[in-house]
Amino acid sequence: MPPKKRVSKKKHAVKKKITKGGQAMASNPQRFTFPKGFAWGCATASYQIEGAWDEDGKGPSIWDTFAHILGNVVDGDNGDIVCDHYHRMEEDVKLMADLGMKNYRFSLSWPRMFPTGDVKNVNMKGVDFYDRLINELLKNGIEPLATLYHWDLPQALQDKYGGMLSKEFVKDFTAYSEKCFELFGDRVKQWITFNEPSCICVLGFGLGMHAPGRANNPGTEVYLSSHHLLLAHAYSVECYRKKFQKKQKGVIGITLNAEWWEPVSSHADDINASNRAMNFTLDFYAEPIWGGQGEYPKTMRDAAGSRLPAFSEKEKKLINGSSDFFGLNHYSTRAAGRPSATTALQCLPREIKSLWSGMGSAGKFFSAIKPMVNPFAASYFKDMDISPYPDPAGTEYTTMRWAIAPRGFRSLLNYIHNKYHPKGGIIITENGLASQEDTKEAMEADKDSIRIPFFKAYLREMHNAIAVDGCDVRGYYAWSFMDNFEWSFGNSKRFGLVRVDYDTLERTPKPVAHWYKGVMDNNTLLV
Ligand code: GBH
Numbered sequence: 001m002p003p004k005k006r007v008s009k010k011k012h013a014v015k016k017k018i019t020k021g022g023q024a025m026a027s028n029p030q031r032f033t034f035p036k037g038f039a040w041g042c043a044t045a046s047y048q049i050e051g052a053w054d055e056d057g058k059g060p061s062i063w064d065t066f067a068h069i070l071g072n073v074v075d076g077d078n079g080d081i082v083c084d085h086y087h088r089m090e091e092d093v094k095l096m097a098d099l100g101m102k103n104y105r106f107s108l109s110w111p112r113m114f115p116t117g118d119v120k121n122v123n124m125k126g127v128d129f130y131d132r133l134i135n136e137l138l139k140n141g142i143e144p145l146a147t148l149y150h151w152d153l154p155q156a157l158q159d160k161y162g163g164m165l166s167k168e169f170v171k172d173f174t175a176y177s178e179k180c181f182e183l184f185g186d187r188v189k190q191w192i193t194f195n196e197p198s199c200i201c202v203l204g205f206g207l208g209m210h211a212p213g214r215a216n217n218p219g220t221e222v223y224l225s226s227h228h229l230l231l232a233h234a235y236s237v238e239c240y241r242k243k244f245q246k247k248q249k250g251v252i253g254i255t256l257n258a259e260w261w262e263p264v265s266s267h268a269d270d271i272n273a274s275n276r277a278m279n280f281t282l283d284f285y286a287e288p289i290w291g292g293q294g295e296y297p298k299t300m301r302d303a304a305g306s307r308l309p310a311f312s313e314k315e316k317k318l319i320n321g322s323s324d325f326f327g328l329n330h331y332s333t334r335a336a337g338r339p340s341a342t343t344a345l346q347c348l349p350r351e352i353k354s355l356w357s358g359m360g361s362a363g364k365f366f367s368a369i370k371p372m373v374n375p376f377a378a379s380y381f382k383d384m385d386i387s388p389y390p391d392p393a394g395t396e397y398t399t400m401r402w403a404i405a406p407r408g409f410r411s412l413l414n415y416i417h418n419k420y421h422p423k424g425g426i427i428i429t430e431n432g433l434a435s436q437e438d439t440k441e442a443m444e445a446d447k448d449s450i451r452i453p454f455f456k457a458y459l460r461e462m463h464n465a466i467a468v469d470g471c472d473v474r475g476y477y478a479w480s481f482m483d484n485f486e487w488s489f490g491n492s493k494r495f496g497l498v499r500v501d502y503d504t505l506e507r508t509p510k511p512v513a514h515w516y517k518g519v520m521d522n523n524t525l526l527v
Contacts, residue, residue, distance in 0.1 A: 002486055009228045029526040032463040039143070039475030040520040041103030042096070043499060045150035045195065047079045048484040050109065052086035056125035059115025061152035062163065066211035071364070076489025083482055083500050089133055092507070095498065096481060097140035099509060100517035104142050105429055105477045106133070107150035107195065108184075110176055117154035117172055119179045124379055127183060134187050145190040145429075145477075147255070147352050148236070151200060151211065154397050158212055164200070164225040173232035174239055181244045189250035191240065192327055192429065194392065196257040201225040206380050207368045209352060209488055215368045219378025220307050227309040234319040252290065255327030255429045258282040260408035260415070264337035264389040274336040274384040275299075278415065280384040290420035294320035298371075300513040303383035325424035325474070326416060330431050331400075333408025335389040398433040398454075399493060406457035413465035417472060425472035431458055432479035434486065434493035443499065445511055451512040459525045478516060482507060 035200045047063045054060065067078035085092055096104060110117065137144045155162050161168045177193065183246035185191075194200070199210065206222040208215030233254050240252045261277035263270040277299040287297050294316030295301070300308060311319060356365040371377040394406045409431070416426060455478070465471040483496035491502055497513040500506070519525055 006188060023420065032467070032525040032527065034463065034523050034525075035466065035474075035476075036393065036523075038523055039103050039427070039527045040523070041101050041105060041143075041145075041475070041477045042481040043105035043148065043477040043479050044085075044481050044484065045107040046109035046112070047150070047152040048480070048486070049083040049085040049458050049482065050112075051079065051081040051084040053078075053080045055086070055271055056129075057115060057123040057487065058109070058119045058126055059111035059117075059123075060155040061109065062155055062158050062211040062485065063152050064129050065155050065158075066213055069213075072213065073488055074490040074492050077485065077487045077492070082485045082491070082502075084505050086129065088128035088505070089129070090136055092482070093133070093136045093140055093142070094140060094238060095507060095509070096137075098511050099497070100520045101142050101481075102520060103145060103475065103477065104137055104481070105145040105147065107147035107152075107194075108180060109152050110149065111152060111154040111156075114176060114179070115153065117157040117160075117176070119175045121518065122179075130184060134184055138187060143190070144188050145192065146180070146184065146188045147192040147195050148180055149173070150195040153211075155520065161213060164228050165205075165221060167228055167231075169228050170232045170235060174235040177236040178239050181248070183239055185240075185244050185248040185250060189248070191252040192255050193236050193252065194229055195255050195429075196329060197226060197229050197233075197254070198257055198281055200229065202380065203349075207349075208364065209349075209355070209368070210514070215364075215371070216369050218308065218380050219304075219383070222380040223304060223308045226284065227311075230285065230319060231311075231315060233289075234315070234322045237322040238318060251324035251424060253323040253325040253327050253424070253427075254285070255329055256282060256285050257329040257331075257430075258412060259331065260333040260405070260412040262333060262411075264335045267338075268461075271334070273338050276384060277334075277336040277386050277388075280380070280418075283419075283518065286416070286420060288316075288319045289321070289323050289327065290422055293322065294318070300377040300383070304380075307378060320422075323422070323424075326422035326426045327429040328412075328416065328426055329429055329479070330409055330412060331433075332398075333405035333411075334403070336386045337389045339385055339387045354415070399436050400434050400489075402433075404433070404454060405459070406461040410461040410465045410469070413462065413471045413473060417465075417469070422472075427472040427475040427477075428462065429475075429477050430479040432495050434495045436494065440499075440508070443508060448511040451510065455512065455516065456525065456527055459519065460527055463525060 048464045053064050063079060067073050070076055108130055113123055114121060115123050134144050157163050157172060161170060201222050202210055203210035205214045206218040214221060237252050258281055261274045263274040270325045276299055279299045284300060288294055294311055296308060356362060371379045372381050391403045398404060433454050462473060466473050478497060480495045482498040483494040483500040484489060486493040497510060497516060499508045499510055
């Protein structure tokens with residue numbers, strides 16, 4: 001057991017359970033059964049696991065380029081090999097089946113199949129890989145859920161017209177998605193267009209922390225890239241619905257990421273700030289799709305003015321209702337309050353300062369915050385106009401420095417359910433944690449006393465949201481099947497249910513994987 005942390009008893013009852021829960025099961029565990037047909041599984045993404053970055057005709061993606069530049073990723077790690085899933089796919093699917101997976105969410109690498117981004121130029125070896133993966137999954141009784149875009153844009157399209165900054169992206173993405181429906185839609189019945197628009201646009205075009213690494217014009221490029229992304233999503237969904245859905249009988253949607261933002265006090269200004277934080281992160285992408293009007297949140301339109309492009313009447317109709325379910329990735333909770341000079345600079349993901357100082361890339365940090373502190377520069381962060389505040393005393397963190405706050409998960413589910421009532425329900429397409437407690441010795445001793453309590457607490461709150469609050473949640477995918485390339489953090493953060501030894505590439509299920517199998521097999525959580 002790790003040393004006990006300071007936890008204030010009254011305010012953090014749930015957290016107390018986390019530290020004490022451990023492996024030890026109470027003699028009379030409580031049973032929490034999920035709705036019939038609830039979909040359980042796990043998730044990965046192409047660039048994070050596949051490796052084989054330039055093999056068999058694959059073209060480079062913007063993440064290949066970004067990771068190959070020293071100073072962008074911790075320890076100079078990259079996705080060249082990582083888990084080598086490309087060469088070990090059959091073995092990995094077999095392990096998934098052994099671990100009781102019923103559903104598997106993976107992503108398709110656009111440049112592996114279409115090296116220049118153009119669908120007229122197809123790389124059959126890349127197509128063949130996903131063909132085999134899908135067949136292998138089905139053979140093992142695992143239902144595939146395919147994400148079309150999990151961040152690895154063909155570099156060729158970035159070079160050609162600036163990627164998502166250009167409206168040309170919309171038609172290229174739509175054409176790419178159509179090809180995927182054609183190629184795989186006979187077997188893939190669940191599609192996600194984009195994984196986490198907010199990460200793509202805010203981290204990629206606002207902070208430069210993700211590919212394509214831009215931070216110079218966060219007052220325009222965050223909005224422009226988001227706008228094109230949403231249009232690409234809407235046209236792709238229209239294509240699926242018009243040409244494929246009736247015959248293939250699948251569903252298509254999008255996955256948004258969101259922290260739950262809590263007001264730091266009950267003061268009206270702080271409550272207002274926490275609402276703005278929700279608007280600028282989640283509602284930015286959710287309102288156009290589920291808000292009924294096909295429009296961005298009013299707070300955002302007011303703050304950004306003409307820097308936030310407007311949808312035409314035709315586009316509004318197209319985007320409104322363009323998702324058959326609400327895909328949600330959720331990891332943590334933060335506190336927001338009215339802007340204050342001393343906390344303004346914290347309006348960054350919590351981990352970012354440690355990231356850039358740890359890499360000796362202090363320069364990147366300063367260039368990212370420059371537009372925020374320059375009174376003449378426009379910035380998405382200034383438009384948001386809030387300050388994040390420190391977490392409540394006693395908060396525990398994962399190794400990403402994200403607060404462990406399971407109750408925020410329940411609040412977020414209620415927020416989405418009550419605000420949007422998404423048809424097709426909410427599917428948790430990612431939730432999980434990075435923890436360092438994964439040495440072989442610890443695992444052999446079945447000592448994973450951080451991950452299991454984390455999942456227990458989060459699943460418990462998801463059950464509350466469903467059974468007590470009436471939220472319509474239909475599925476849950478743990479992030480991630482195995483340790484993998486954690487973007488700017490490289491291989492240093494381990495999110496896997498399965499451990500990967502990056503020297504030998506050996507896979508070893510962590511204790512949490514066996515525990516999770518029990519939950520999935522019985523559709524029931526024991527606490
Ligand atoms: C997901 O993104 C990705 O889809 C996946 O590829 C990735 O490996 C996984 O999660 C784990 O990171 O400082 O509290 O404001 C994660 C989205 C965006 C979640 C930034 C945390 C900042 C936390 N993340 N956010 S906070």
